[in-house]
Amino acid sequence: MGRRKIEMKVVKDTGCRQVTFSKRRTGLFKKANELATLCGAEVGVVVFSPGGKPFSFGQPNVDTVADRFLKLESKSSRDKTTTTMSKSKKNSAAAEKLNHQLNERMKEFQDKKKRGEELDKEIMAGGKAVPEFIGDLGFGYLKKMKRTLQGFRKTVKERVGEIEASSTLLMLSKDCRD
Known part of the structure; x- marks a missing residue:
């Protein structure tokens, strides 16, 4: 049977949309974790469900990645990132x-x-x-x-x-x- 290509459009049924969101969110977070693990990259993902509930994944954590992305991170925050990574190990x-x-x-x-x-x-x-x-x-x-x-x-x-x-x-x- 195999996989079939799914047309990219909004899922109309609310229940199906929620199920699709949950499955895709899990897959997305898993891929982000793999990227962080395999490449040593700092990864941050924030997703809002169809109901408006936020979900996030970050390696080492979402706040550190977001601060760095927004260039709000100071030298002391970089030291915290190193500490966080050593804590992770x-x-x-x-x-x-x-x-x-x-x-x-x-x-x-x-x-x-x-x-x-x-x-x-x-x-x-x-x-x-x-x-x-x-x-x-x-x-x-x-x-x-x-x-x-x-x-x-x-x-x-x-x-x-x-x-x-x-x-x-x-x-x-x-x-x-x-």
Whole structure:
């Protein structure tokens, strides 16, 4: 089937126009980011939606690029640009470090999950994980074990939430770089 050439004219349907704007805006910002990354250029793009809402993209940021374009930038602002670019490199290194840590934690999580499944299978099969006579453990010991397991469960849920949040942040960071 392939792509077909789209005639360049205003899209009449408001819903279609908004969808087209969103898709084209994303593509435009992606291309601007590629230009900035590949060529080391300072890029600024400002777009207003059909509804009048402004969207902007800038590398290192829109204000710096606009000031430079309008020749309002002084020597101190140029120093800020250099600082901003070095911060961008530091942020990239930090993101890589966080990504590495996330991958390690995800691997640990998968290993623990696999171990938990193995223990569940042993319990179901009547293996060594559970004493033959739970009644012999005593009610106090079982209550203490229950509290400990509930605390462990809460900790695991919190950790999973942290991992998911980190994963989301890394994906957003990666999307911003793309």
